[in-house]
Amino acid sequence: MGEMMERYLTWPLLVGVALLINACVVTSEQFQALQQDVRSLRGDVNALGQGGVIGREGGQEGEGGTFRQTGAVARLEELATETRILQGQLEENSYRLSEISQRLDETEMKVARLLGEPGRPGRSATAGQVPVPSPPVPGGLPQASSPGQTFPPGVSPVPPSGASQPLPPRGGGLSSPQSPRVAIPRQPVMQGSLPSPEKVYKDSLTDYTKGNYDLAISGFKNYLTFFPKTSLVPNAQYWLAESYYSQRKYLAAIREFDKLDKDYPGSTKVPSAMLKQAYAYLELPGETAQGQRVLRELMAKFPRSREARLAQDRLERL
Amino acid sequence: MTGLWRILLLLLVLWGGMPPANGSAQVDITVTRRAVQRIPVVVVGLQPLQLVSGGADLAARAESILKGDLEFSTIFEVLPPVFLPFDSKEIRLGEEKKVLPSLNQLKVQALVAAYLTKQGKDLVLEGRVYNVPRGAFVGGTRYFGDVKALRTMVHRLADEVVFRLTGERGVASTRIAYASVEKGATELYLMDYDGHNSVLVTGNRSINLSPRFSPDGKLLAYTSYRDGNPDLYLLNLETGRRKKVSALPGLNISPAWSPDGRWLALSLSKDGGTNVYMMGLNGKKLRRLTNGLGISVAASFSPNGRQIVFTSDRGGSPQIYVIDVEGTNLRRLSFQGDYNASPHWSPRGDKIAFISDRGGGSFQIYLMNLDGSGVQQMTTVGSNEDPAWSPDGRHLVFSSNRSGTKDVYVMHADGSGLKRLTRSALNNFAPNWSP
Numbered sequence: 001m002g003e004m005m006e007r008y009l010t011w012p013l014l015v016g017v018a019l020l021i022n023a024c025v026v027t028s029e030q031f032q033a034l035q036q037d038v039r040s041l042r043g044d045v046n047a048l049g050q051g052g053v054i055g056r057e058g059g060q061e062g063e064g065g066t067f068r069q070t071g072a073v074a075r076l077e078e079l080a081t082e083t084r085i086l087q088g089q090l091e092e093n094s095y096r097l098s099e100i101s102q103r104l105d106e107t108e109m110k111v112a113r114l115l116g117e118p119g120r121p122g123r124s125a126t127a128g129q130v131p132v133p134s135p136p137v138p139g140g141l142p143q144a145s146s147p148g149q150t151f152p153p154g155v156s157p158v159p160p161s162g163a164s165q166p167l168p169p170r171g172g173g174l175s176s177p178q179s180p181r182v183a184i185p186r187q188p189v190m191q192g193s194l195p196s197p198e199k200v201y202k203d204s205l206t207d208y209t210k211g212n213y214d215l216a217i218s219g220f221k222n223y224l225t226f227f228p229k230t231s232l233v234p235n236a237q238y239w240l241a242e243s244y245y246s247q248r249k250y251l252a253a254i255r256e257f258d259k260l261d262k263d264y265p266g267s268t269k270v271p272s273a274m275l276k277q278a279y280a281y282l283e284l285p286g287e288t289a290q291g292q293r294v295l296r297e298l299m300a301k302f303p304r305s306r307e308a309r310l311a312q313d314r315l316e317r318l
Numbered sequence: 319m320t321g322l323w324r325i326l327l328l329l330l331v332l333w334g335g336m337p338p339a340n341g342s343a344q345v346d347i348t349v350t351r352r353a354v355q356r357i358p359v360v361v362v363g364l365q366p367l368q369l370v371s372g373g374a375d376l377a378a379r380a381e382s383i384l385k386g387d388l389e390f391s392t393i394f395e396v397l398p399p400v401f402l403p404f405d406s407k408e409i410r411l412g413e414e415k416k417v418l419p420s421l422n423q424l425k426v427q428a429l430v431a432a433y434l435t436k437q438g439k440d441l442v443l444e445g446r447v448y449n450v451p452r453g454a455f456v457g458g459t460r461y462f463g464d465v466k467a468l469r470t471m472v473h474r475l476a477d478e479v480v481f482r483l484t485g486e487r488g489v490a491s492t493r494i495a496y497a498s499v500e501k502g503a504t505e506l507y508l509m510d511y512d513g514h515n516s517v518l519v520t521g522n523r524s525i526n527l528s529p530r531f532s533p534d535g536k537l538l539a540y541t542s543y544r545d546g547n548p549d550l551y552l553l554n555l556e557t558g559r560r561k562k563v564s565a566l567p568g569l570n571i572s573p574a575w576s577p578d579g580r581w582l583a584l585s586l587s588k589d590g591g592t593n594v595y596m597m598g599l600n601g602k603k604l605r606r607l608t609n610g611l612g613i614s615v616a617a618s619f620s621p622n623g624r625q626i627v628f629t630s631d632r633g634g635s636p637q638i639y640v641i642d643v644e645g646t647n648l649r650r651l652s653f654q655g656d657y658n659a660s661p662h663w664s665p666r667g668d669k670i671a672f673i674s675d676r677g678g679g680s681f682q683i684y685l686m687n688l689d690g691s692g693v694q695q696m697t698t699v700g701s702n703e704d705p706a707w708s709p710d711g712r713h714l715v716f717s718s719n720r721s722g723t724k725d726v727y728v729m730h731a732d733g734s735g736l737k738r739l740t741r742s743a744l745n746n747f748a749p750n751w752s753p
Binding site: 091 | 610620663668
């Protein structure tokens with residue numbers, strides 16, 4: 001009965017997600033093809049421009065060449081407009097996909113509550129039923145109270161990890177041993193009220209924006225701990241790393257940015273995370289080679305991204 | 319009379335009209351609490367003062383300004399004298415403590431005693447603040463100045479009251495810069511936050527736009543066509559000295575200050591398209607943040623200085639985007655309406671104000687959360703543009719054509735408390751609030 005209800009509630013959403021993903025893929029392909037066309041035409045225009053210069057210098061500029069050049073410029077502008085429109089459609093599709101994912105999160109929470117399965121593994125914790133972190137691991141990170149989020153008695157937020165933890169060994173990073181992962185709690189439950197995932201995320205993002213980085217770090221860690229399967233987890237991971245980066249705690253930032261690529265390789269934030277991880281390496285004495293390596297890796301993995309261009313610029317300035 | 323006292327009055331009327339309680343009659347009264355609870359305060363003192371016989375009562379003017387400042391803060395609710403069990407003007411300097419018990423019975427939280435006296439050619443404004451429930455003196459201050467400085471003295475006293483009672487900086491001493499069209503030119507002006515004391519700051523008979531106060535309030539960045547090209551200038555408001563900081567070919571427009579005051583974000587068209595750049599105050603260390611042949615303008619920094627919100631048509635229509643100051647992590651925030659522009663990040667960090675045309679051909683002011691959710695419409699009448707936050711994030715200033723010409727208005731961040739600041743026959747727009 002419960003499973004049927006769950007299927008009934010989530011199936012339309014899943015179909016919607018699938019359709020939207022499909023739409024996005026098609027749009028992305030069209031978008032990339034158009035970008036390729038624009039690049040190709042830019043090359044043609046440049047070549048024609050150079051030809052024109054040569055022609056003028058030789059006194060041989062013909063009307064045919066000028067006509068071709070004007071036509072190519074018009075086509076270029078047309079394609080650029082089309083590219084912008086497709087870019088807009090791509091952004092809107094991504095937005096709708098994100099919205100549906102968040103609604104799916106909410107629906108699953110409601111279904112779990114209806115089914116009386118508050119701490120179901122695989123999706124987020126249910127409001128009113130709070131997963132409790134495991135007791136501190138001996139020798140592990142100390143428990144600390146969160147100044148930012150109000151969690152119910154008996155629920156300990158994940159403590160902020162210090163910047164002194166070792167760096168991740170991204171392809172032979174620093175010569176430190178692999179960092180101990182933050183203890184992810186098991187999913188026992190207790191009665192109490194937990195803020196919704198949306199509230200925890202938004203409050204943490206606001207704390208980050210205000211420059212309350214310790215609160216933001218605590219909040220995003222709580223989000224990752226208590227809502228580990230929700231759609232905003234990769235974003236929370238990014239903002240956690242970015243909060244450390246903003247504090248100039250580059251070791252911690254490198255470690256957290258590294259998790260984006262490793263744990264959420266499909267996230268749209270991976271190129272940004274790689275770029276900032278490289279920048280963080282470059283801020284550390286003796287880590288220039290690591291920074292360069294990550295920049296090159298970024299350019300190889302996402303050659304058409306704006307981050308690849310920024311990486312290229314930075315490499316040229318090193 | 320404001321809401322709380324209306325409710326109180328209503329309760330008194332209801333109480334008087336009810337039959338005496340005899341055990342059988344039971345009346346349930348539900349009082350809905352206002353969304354924002356203000357602190358009830360009382361202002362006493364300010365005995366009449368005229369410099370010449372038959373002249374204006376300066377104390378009455380000061381009282382009006384002080385009460386206006388305290389009410390506009392959205393922090394306080396000034397109790398009207400009619401509710402007091404004593405004459406507020408009978409309270410003399412040093413006698414304040416004797417009225418604290420009666421004020422405590424009225425649930426008044428703070429007493430502000432102000433006294434305006436004449437000392438030679440100067441006026442002296444003395445203010446004292448009391449915590450009523452504790453019966454304690456919180457602090458006092460004294461200001462000297464001539465008649466022309468009276469408004470400034472009272473604004474400072476109001477800010478002192480806000481600070482003493484809440485720890486926040488008030489906005490009564492702040493100023494607003496704006497552009498005004500006159501005789502074919504567009505000049506920049508400064509005025510007090512309540513619309514008084516407007517002064518011209520450009521006067522070059524050219525087009526001057528986008529005034530933006532530096533975080534310390536000492537510099538004003540703006541774009542001017544004075545030399546033919548839209549170049550970017552910095553005006554030192556203390557010395558009056560101007561400096562051209564960006565005169566690159568094409569547009570040098572829509573400046574925004576980083577919160578640390580060390581950087582300007584601006585839009586340049588030197589490389590084709592109009593893109594957002596970051597630049598040092600000396601015009602050097604130029605760094606491009608956006609790419610493409612589209613138009614990206616109207617940058618505004620997040621309070622932590624790590625992100626910039628701006629308008630771009632990179633998706634085919636003007637929309638609101640956010641980008642990290644490294645030029646990465648670009649994302650779009652607005653998805654409703656074909657025209658969303660002029661974003662301004664709240665100093666409290668949690669909201670972005672912007673304008674949107676969602677039908678009817680007019681712009682309205684909206685607020686949204688940092689992820690683009692929770693969109694709230696703040697205006698409905700006329701066309702409203704150029705929203706900018708007050709430094710405390712409690713108010714918005716904007717321009718509107720609701721009265722025929724474009725004028726500068728302020729409102730509280732919840733859309734209430736609308737107040738028109740400019741009243742000339744000219745078009746006044748592009749306001750920016752000083753720190």
